[in-house]
Amino acid sequence: MDVTPGGTADAGHSAASITLDGIRKRYPDGTEAVRELSLEVKAGELVVLIGPSGCGKSTVLRMVNRLIEPTGGRILLGDEDITRVDPVRLRRRIGYVIQNVGLFPHQTVSANVGTVPRLLGWPRERIRRRTGELLELVGLDPVQFGRRYPHELSGGQRQRVGVARALAADPVVLLMDEPFSAVDPIVRTRLQEEFLRLQAEVRKTIVLVTHDLDEAVRLGDRIAVLSEGGRLEQYDSPAALLGAPASPFVREFVGADRGIRRLAVTPVPRDALAPVPPDRTGLPTLTLGGSAYDALAAMLTAGTDAVVVTVDGEPVGALDRTRVLELARA
Numbered sequence: 001m002d003v004t005p006g007g008t009a010d011a012g013h014s015a016a017s018i019t020l021d022g023i024r025k026r027y028p029d030g031t032e033a034v035r036e037l038s039l040e041v042k043a044g045e046l047v048v049l050i051g052p053s054g055c056g057k058s059t060v061l062r063m064v065n066r067l068i069e070p071t072g073g074r075i076l077l078g079d080e081d082i083t084r085v086d087p088v089r090l091r092r093r094i095g096y097v098i099q100n101v102g103l104f105p106h107q108t109v110s111a112n113v114g115t116v117p118r119l120l121g122w123p124r125e126r127i128r129r130r131t132g133e134l135l136e137l138v139g140l141d142p143v144q145f146g147r148r149y150p151h152e153l154s155g156g157q158r159q160r161v162g163v164a165r166a167l168a169a170d171p172v173v174l175l176m177d178e179p180f181s182a183v184d185p186i187v188r189t190r191l192q193e194e195f196l197r198l199q200a201e202v203r204k205t206i207v208l209v210t211h212d213l214d215e216a217v218r219l220g221d222r223i224a225v226l227s228e229g230g231r232l233e234q235y236d237s238p239a240a241l242l243g244a245p246a247s248p249f250v251r252e253f254v255g256a257d258r259g260i261r262r263l264a265v266t267p268v269p270r271d272a273l274a275p276v277p278p279d280r281t282g283l284p285t286l287t288l289g290g291s292a293y294d295a296l297a298a299m300l301t302a303g304t305d306a307v308v309v310t311v312d313g314e315p316v317g318a319l320d321r322t323r324v325l326e327l328a329r330a
């Protein structure tokens with residue numbers, strides 16, 4: 001599979017699985033940030049780490065690229081034990097995006113994006129081509145933005161440059177620590193949507209840390225809920241997590257409004273549909289595949305108790321409010 005953005009011949013890597021096998025971190029002052037954590041992230045999967053402040057999320061993430069050295073356990077990328085490889089070389093294979101991005105302020109956008117390829121000794125022309133490609137991929141015109149400096153960009157644009165830089169050398173893994181939290185909620189939602197489109201294209205193995213449950217539900221293929229000491233409370237798809245919290249801790253963490261959140265990740269099931277009513281006047285429509293949340297929103301906007309569900313524009317059934325509420329409770 002060619003996973004290089006833009007599908008150029010620069011492909012050298014694909015996505016790799018990550019295996020955390022009983023990893024531990026005890027800081028020199030005795031703090032046991034991670035007591036023992038085992039977790040597997042499949043190649044091409046986007047996994048979100050979430051949990052209360054101080055539970056060890058960033059520590060776990062930074063052990064994967066060895067900005068923090070584990071004090072026990074193993075970490076595998078594919079089947080390679082990375083606790084044994086040179087950390088500097090390792091980091092060139094792993095993209096890292098942090099809050100506030102950490103761009104080099106005195107370098108242009110292009111130079112920032114080309115950082116790792118330069119360290120890897122790529123020829124200048126290949127770096128130039130790659131940088132242009134990546135900026136386009138994250139929605140920034142290379143001609144307009146390539147020569148600017150970070151302070152000449154908006155927060156959202158800087159964040160995109162950070163993502164482009166992390167992807168530049170086609171890493172096998174992307175680590176993201178609160179990548180969207182420094183921008184306002186509207187920009188944030190847009191960046192998240194763009195990021196999902198980007199991920200559909202590049203299919204990297206991504207581990208993303210957030211404290212925002214909505215972000216976790218929106219972005220994660222799977223969500224790992226951690227509690228103090230890096231204890232894994234539950235590791236599940238968003239729908240499973242919201243639908244069946246595995247412990248009182250998770251139940252409390254996902255909150256009383258988990259039913260509403262669950263609607264957003266529950267597609268309207270075809271077998272939940274009732275026959276289309278003879279008189280459809282005024283009823284809103286929803287394409288099959290839309291979420292139960294979309295169905296409820298359509299009803300609230302139109303002031304109706306039902307929505308007509310369509311496939312290719314043809315009505316295939318109707319969904320009423322009671323059924324939507326049942327989906328939230330299921």
Ligand SMILES: Nc1ncnc2c1ncn2[C@@H]1O[C@H](COP(=O)(O)OP(=O)(O)OP(=O)(O)O)[C@@H](O)[C@H]1O
Pocket residue numbers: 027028029031032033051052053054055056057058059060211
């Ligand atoms: N260098 C350090 N020395 C000692 N203790 C540390 C160090 N870095 C982090 N810790 C402690 O380790 C624990 C986990 O910290 P970490 O930053 O991984 O948590 P987090 O879940 O990412 O938190 P937040 O959501 O607040 O960013 C905390 O108790 C923290 O105080």
